Amino acid sequence: MTSIHTERRVSLSEIEALARDVLLARGVSFAQADAVARNVTAAEADECRSHGVYRLIGYVRAVVSGKADGRAVPSMTQVSPAIIRVDAGRGFAPLANEIARPALVAAAQSLGIAVLAINNCYHNSAMWVDLEPLADAGLVSIGMTAGQCTVAPHGGSKPVFGTNPFAFGWPRPDGAPFVFDFATSAAARGEIELHQRAGKSIPLGWAVDAEGRPTTDPAVGLAGAMLPFGGHKGTALALMIELLAGPMIGDLTSQESFAEDEGMGSPPLGGELIIAFDPVRFLGDDFAGHMARAETLFSSISGQDGVRLPGDRRLEARAQSVQNGVLVPARLLEELELLRAGGGGRG
Helix, strand or coil: CCCCCCEEEECHHHHHHHHHHHHHCCCCCHHHHHHHHHHHHHHHHCCCHHHCHHHHHHHHHHHHCCCCCCCCCCEEEEEECCEEEEECCCCEHHHHHHHHHHHHHHHHHHHCEEEEEEEEEECCCCCHHHHHHHHHCCCEEEEEECCCCCECCCCCCCCCECCCCEEEEECCCCCCCEEEEECCECCCHHHHHHHHHHCCCCCCCCEECCCCCECCCHHHHHHCEECECCCHHHHHHHHHHHHHCCHHHCCCCHHHHHHHHCCCCCCCEEEEEEEEECHHHHHHHHHHHHHHHHHHHHHHHHCCCCCCCCCHHHHHHHHHHHHHCEEEEHHHHHHHHHHHCCCCCCC
16 A cells, blocks of 8 residues: 555646546536646645645545536626626536636726626635736736635634635736735645645644544544634634625525535535726826835835745745646545546545
């Protein structure tokens, strides 16, 4: 049996092909599989393993259980000049994002601000991948999505929220844009699951057991509740995201998504909200000067010894991954190769 600690180096092109093939083997359409594969590969390239190829297991589970429609064709509606809505048809979020992105960019550039609401999608993917193309198009953006209830509010022990990630993108005149993406929980659920797979303990403060007692056992934490980051501040942000990416756009709360899953362990079914701003429309002739002021702010942070901007680590990892590939646990690769061959995938 392969050791759980053994890793293999794999090129990004091999990662993308593996991800696509795993989904195609389960009858997922090429369009859906291709979009997911690009997202998964981007996560691996940036050394965000919790959203990399490990997530394919959940995607497959969602399709095999009949919860997700791997052949769904997202349907886009221009609700108003500034509001775009996409019904993902119980398909996956990456394709819905890719289909809607040109309309969102065009609306934001025309009006100065535009909103994309994605409904009825299974979201298992990294959100910075959704926002980077908007920043590359010159737009500032905010994105968020809820999940399945796995996170307790500050002071509580019963799950109410999902990990409810929040992302932000800002274009920069030279080099890569400033983009960050973080869960409002102390850690992504995938990080705890990866610790469990590797037989490693988790830090105190990530989760509690079913009685609300702190734990370093990932299995106990997964059976209990995850914790918000920053105590009451993380709880407030999680609640804001829950409302904006749920009832505000007519989609599920984390509790409702969890109930809909019926214990299958599929990715969360729900909505995603992205707000895009065009600084050119906001600033007019003063655009260049004000964007230069933003660069001064960035320099005042990154110019300090021992300080880096959020997202810099991902960009450094990306540059290395393009040249050298990425390390993936050998046992996980074996599981995925089995799925690629048409085996496994039933939970």
